[in-house]
Amino acid sequence: MTQQTWLMKSEPDEASIDDLARSGRLPWTGVRNYQARNFMRDAFRVGDRVLFYHSSCAEPGIAGLAEVCSTPYPDPTQFDPTSPYFDPKSRSDAPRWMLVDVAFVAKTPLLSLTALRAAPDLADLTVLQKGSRLSITPVTAEQWQRLAPKLGVSA
DNA sequence: GCCAACGTTGGC
DNA sequence: GCCAACGTTGGC
Secondary structure (H helix, E strand, O other): OOOOEEEEEEOOOOOOHHHHHHHOEEEOOOOOOHHHHHHHHHHOOOOOEEEEEEOOOOOOEEEEEEEEOOOOEEOHHHHOOOOOOOOOOOEOOEOOOEEOEEEEEEEEEEEEHHHHHHOHHHOOOHHHOOOOOOOEEEEOHHHHHHHHHHHOOOO
C-alpha cells in the first residue's frame, strides 16, 4: 500500500503544530463527524502523510507535516463526562468515535488559505470546495505533488 | 459577531 | 422516509 495523504484541521488554540512538535505525538481527539471518523477508522494506514491545517484562527492554512502513527482505537474523550467531547450516547462496548495517533514530522512555512485559493493548480483540493467543512479530507497523489514545493519540501 | 453551508435530530 | 428545526463549522 502506498502512502496516502490527508489534510487534517485543528484549531491551534486546542492543538497547534507547535504543540505537536513539543509532544512529538498526539491522539487526534474530538472528531465528531461520521465521515471524518470513517476516514480514520477505515482508510488510514500507519505511515500515511498528514497535512496539519490550522483552522478557526487568525491565519488559517497548512502549518506543518505529520504522520499517522497508530491504528484506529476508541477516542477516550467520548467516555469522559468532563470533556467537551463527551458523548453520552456512546457505549464502551460499542464505541462510536475512533481516532488515530499522529506524529510530528516538520513545521513548514504557513501555506495560508489565501495562498491556497490563489493557486490555480490547487483549486481541486477538497478543503477548498465551497461549503466544505469536513475536518479530514483526502489529498490525491497529484495534489500532493503540487503542494509539496509550496510547502518547501520535496514530493 | 455574522452568516452561509452543512450535518444531525426527532416528530410525524 | 420526509423535512423542519436546530446545532456546528469556519472564514470573514
